[in-house]
Amino acid sequence: MNNTEYDVVIIGGGPGGLSAALYSARARLKTLVVEEKRKTGGQCLTTSELENYPGIIKDSGPALMDKFTEHAKHFGAEFIQGHAQSLTLSENGLQKTVQLKEGRELKAKSVIIATGTRPRVLGIPGEKEFAGRGVSYCATCDADFYTDLDVVVVGSGNTAVEESVFLTRYVNSLTMVVIHDEGHLDADRIAREQAYANEKITFLWNSTVTAIIGDELVEAVEVKNVKTGACSRLATNGVFMFVGTVPKPTGCCR
Secondary structure (H helix, E strand, O other): OOEEEEEEEEEOOOHHHHHHHHHHHHOOOOEEEEEOOOOOOHHHHHOOOEOOEOOEOOEOHHHHHHHHHHHHHHOOOEEEEOOEEEEEEOOOOOOEEEEEOOOOEEEEEEEEEOOOEEEOOOOOOOOOOOEOOOEEOOHHHHHHHHOOOEEEEEOOOHHHHHHHHHHOOOOOEEEEEOOOOOOOOOOOHHHHHHHHOOOOEEEEOOEEEEEEEEOOOEEEEEEEEOOOOOEEEEEOOEEEEOOOEEEOOOHHHO
């Protein structure tokens, strides 16, 4: 078994973990980032365009995360791919041991848990069943699959609106299902203006998706008007869910 001791072990390679790696490595601490996925960047990897990060007029999420990673590496941070499944402390609490699922043990003076977030799910009928078969949580990942097709987006925050605008590069039409009154989107003003000006985007106000329907693939959604209670069915080839995020647990701290 390969035992290696570090000053700092960081679990998670998203923006938070990479920022921590930069600061600890620059402080000349022996630093290791453990990232479960092949590529660092976390949720930011799913962002098609960034226009509001300080100092960055326009960039993509993956490109910005590459810069974060290279910056941390420049000061000596090390990176491995692995899944942390347990964390134990010595009797005096000064030494921490991170056990990876792959069998490796990491010794550290300090451990930073930066596992980030994951997409929030509504838990409605059909959402889990059609995940990957018409239900998506990442426009950047899946937009190309819906070229010239009709899709539904659930949500009205910045992510929902910005990703809707991105999807219109590919899809035939896009319907945003918005729980608020007409004209009320939770996104910032620039994002709202972009959505309203896009001819491919239409809006269903005062509405929520209550079920996702299909056979092998998604064929329709059931939509409920939250004011009248009336339900209707809307034909669609895909559903993109952008209703926020929740903290992502890690096996070492449950």
